[in-house]
Structures are given as C-alpha cells and as structure tokens.
Amino acid sequence: MPAKFDSDTISFLISDVARLLRSEFDRRTSNVGIGLTPGEARILVGAARAGPVRQTVLAERVGLEAMTLSTYLDRLEERGLLSRMADPADRRAKLVQVTDAAEAVLDDIARIGTELRTDMSATIDPAQLEEIRQGLHQMRVCLIAMRPDCSKGSSKA
Amino acid sequence: MPAKFDSDTISFLISDVARLLRSEFDRRTSNVGIGLTPGEARILVGAARAGPVRQTVLAERVGLEAMTLSTYLDRLEERGLLSRMADPADRRAKLVQVTDAAEAVLDDIARIGTELRTDMSATIDPAQLEEIRQGLHQMRVCLIAMRPDCSKGSSKA
DNA sequence: GCGAAATAATAAGCAACCCTTATTATAAGG
DNA sequence: CCTTATAATAAGGGTTGCTTATTATTTCGC
Numbered sequence: 001m002p003a004k005f006d007s008d009t010i011s012f013l014i015s016d017v018a019r020l021l022r023s024e025f026d027r028r029t030s031n032v033g034i035g036l037t038p039g040e041a042r043i044l045v046g047a048a049r050a051g052p053v054r055q056t057v058l059a060e061r062v063g064l065e066a067m068t069l070s071t072y073l074d075r076l077e078e079r080g081l082l083s084r085m086a087d088p089a090d091r092r093a094k095l096v097q098v099t100d101a102a103e104a105v106l107d108d109i110a111r112i113g114t115e116l117r118t119d120m121s122a123t124i125d126p127a128q129l130e131e132i133r134q135g136l137h138q139m140r141v142c143l144i145a146m147r148p149d150c151s152k153g154s155s156k157a
Numbered sequence: 158m159p160a161k162f163d164s165d166t167i168s169f170l171i172s173d174v175a176r177l178l179r180s181e182f183d184r185r186t187s188n189v190g191i192g193l194t195p196g197e198a199r200i201l202v203g204a205a206r207a208g209p210v211r212q213t214v215l216a217e218r219v220g221l222e223a224m225t226l227s228t229y230l231d232r233l234e235e236r237g238l239l240s241r242m243a244d245p246a247d248r249r250a251k252l253v254q255v256t257d258a259a260e261a262v263l264d265d266i267a268r269i270g271t272e273l274r275t276d277m278s279a280t281i282d283p284a285q286l287e288e289i290r291q292g293l294h295q296m297r298v299c300l301i302a303m304r305p306d307c308s309k310g311s312s313k314a
Numbered sequence: 315g316c317g318a319a320a321t322a323a324t325a326a327g328c329a330a331c332c333c334t335t336a337t338t339a340t341a342a343g344g
Numbered sequence: 345c346c347t348t349a350t351a352a353t354a355a356g357g358g359t360t361g362c363t364t365a366t367t368a369t370t371t372c373g374c
Contacts, residue, residue: 005202005267010286011178011274012199013293016220018175019332020300021168022359027305039360042169056322063173068361070324092322092369117168120299124292129167135281135289136170142277143177148184176361179330196331213351225332227353241352249340249351 021120028112034105041109043072044098047082048106052095054087081105178277185269191262198266200229201255204239205263209252211244238262 006012025038036044046062047053053061059069073096076082081102087093098106121129163169182195193201203219204210210218216226230253233239238259244250255263278286 005206005263005270008290008294009270009274010278010290010293011182011270013290013297014171014178015175015195015199017293017296017300018172019220020297020304021171023332024300024303025168026359037359038172042172054322063176064360065362066322067324067363071361074324087322090322090370092367094323113166113168117166119303120296121167121292122299123295128288128292131285132289132292133165133167133170135278135285136167136174137165138280139174139277140170140177142279143174143181146181146276147177180361183330194330211351221331222333223351224334224353228332231353244351247341247351249338251352 021116024120025112025116028116029109032108032112034108036105036109040072040076043069044076044081044102044106045109047076047096048098048102050096052085052097054090054093055084055096056093058096178273181277182269182273185273186266189265189269191265193262193266197229197233200226201233201238201259201263202266204230204233204253205255205259207253209242209254211250212241212253213250215253 022038025041029036029038029041034041043058043062043064046058050058050061055069055073056066059066062069064072073082073084077084080099082096082098084094084096087095124132179195182198186193186195186198191198200215200219200221203215207215207218212226212230213223216223219226221229230239230241234241237256239253239255241251241253244252281289
C-alpha cells in the first residue's frame, strides 16, 4: 500500500482546516464570554446581514434546510439576540430580525472572525490568499451544482 | 448594519465547502455501495497509510482524540475492514491494520476521492489549485499551533 | 366563491462527528 | 514495591445538519 493515498489533498485539507477553524472560533468566543457556537454565530450574522427576512429566505441564504434553521432561531431567540415577528404580508411566515442586544455580540463576532482570519493566514501572501478565496468560491459553486436538488437557484453561488 | 460582515470570507467558504464536500462524498460512496461515511473512510485510509500502528499514534496522525478514534475503529472492525492485534512490545497497546477485504474498498475510496477532487475543481487552473493546496496546508499548520495542547508535536504539520 | 395544491414554519426523530471524564490494564521509574 | 504514567475504552454529552410528517395559511383552477 504505497503512495495510493495522499493525506494532503485538497479535500482532506479542507475538512481538517474546517474542523480546526470551528474549534478555534469556539475557543475564542468562549474566552470572550459570548457563549455562542460557530453555527449560532453564523446564523446570527446571516440574520443581521439579511435584515428582516423570512425564515425560508434566510435558510436558503445560509445554506441550511428550513427546519435546521428553525432550531437555531429558537436558541437565538431564547437568548434575546433575535426576534420573530409575524409577516404582515403572509400570516404563515415570520420575519426574523436581530435585536439591539445582539449588536455587542455581533461586534465581538466580527472582531474575532477578523482576528482569526488574520492569524490563520499570517504566513500567506495576501495575493495568494485572494486566489485561495476565489478558488474556494468556485469549488462551492461546483459542489452546489452537484447536489441532487440542483433546481433551486441557490444564492450561495 | 451595512457591510460589517462578508459571507464570502475564507472562513465561511471553508466551512461551506467542507460541508458540501462531505455530503457529496457521502452521496457518491453510497451509490457505489461502500456504505462508509466520510469519517470512516478517512480513518480507514489513515490506517492503510500508517500500516500496523498503535491507536494513539494513529489518533494523533489523523487529528482525533484517542477515544474518538476508538469508536471509529470499532465500527470498521465490525465490518471486517481492519483488525486490532495485541502489540507484542506492550500489552496495553493494540496494533491496527487493514484487512485484505479492505483493499477493494480502499480502491473505491481512492477513485471516488480523485474523481470528486477533479469534479469540484474543474474550473480552476491547476497551478492555482496547487497554490490553494499549499495555502490550506499552511492554514492547517497555523491552526494546529493555536490549539491549547500545543505541546504534542503533531505530525499533521 | 371554493376546493385542491402549494408554501411557511415546526414537531419529532435520527445520523455523523467529535469531545471530556473516569476506569482498567499494563509499564516504567524511583 | 509502589507511585506515576500510558494505552485503550466505557459512559455520556454537545454541535451540526438531515428527513419526514403536521399545521396553518395562501393561491390557483374552476
């Protein structure tokens, strides 16, 4: 079984880096006392960016199923970081919006995210970093196109 | 809350791509009838690469805690894909080794992994791809160095 | 109008992945 | 020999994400 496998392929590296990134983000937010998991932070940021937005739209925007998102929103709402109001235009729907109380947390998240990105790419040339970013973006497009439900035009592309 | 957050940062992209990659790998291995999760495949490949190896060493090499690895090995052993033998040099330790039956599965994994890498980077220039690979490698090194237990000299670097 | 089909959110439950803590068996050092 | 360290694991938990089914509402065809 000689060099049939290479553990430094792009795919292995991506999953390694993703795992390490998540745990490092977790560690840093814990230290600051935010107490949000990376996933929760992600949703909160997505909600902040999207403004008052329906859950289905937000789910599609952050790349999750509606049900998965709903559970996250439950937790964030419990912590008072966002609110769900009835959509006046459709009584089935709810509009999600971050609360004022979320501002400080969002600032912390933005700061920690920036620091983490800086720290983990300290040894990498900015131009190369931009190439990496664009390459990853293209990979995301490719992978989204492979999914069985390729019909929905995901905004992630 | 204008452009305080960018969902196309390296960090978001990495976690997105990792998630999509995992589910696509899962889909492809299911289609072939392997029935291994990406995580299991990863461990199997790691074991194949490392040869007869102690669990602690393998755990460190694949970047998991010993206990996490042990559970994976249980499943792989149940399927007859690897075996644990007593280490003659230390009766506490066990040596992990893939079985002959694993060969076909390993071949499938290698093929699918290669195909997947090719497909997801079809639109990317090979030279740029290599830069991305190296950049991710450096990120992994950085992130490993950040971990609290930075004492253990991880071989992942 | 009005009944059928689509849609928004959610209840319920499961799978994958990874961790920590405590325990057992064995080894190694003073 | 006895304390300490190490290899594996038992036990249990947490995060992330999914699918399926249900309820409330809207919309569309007739």
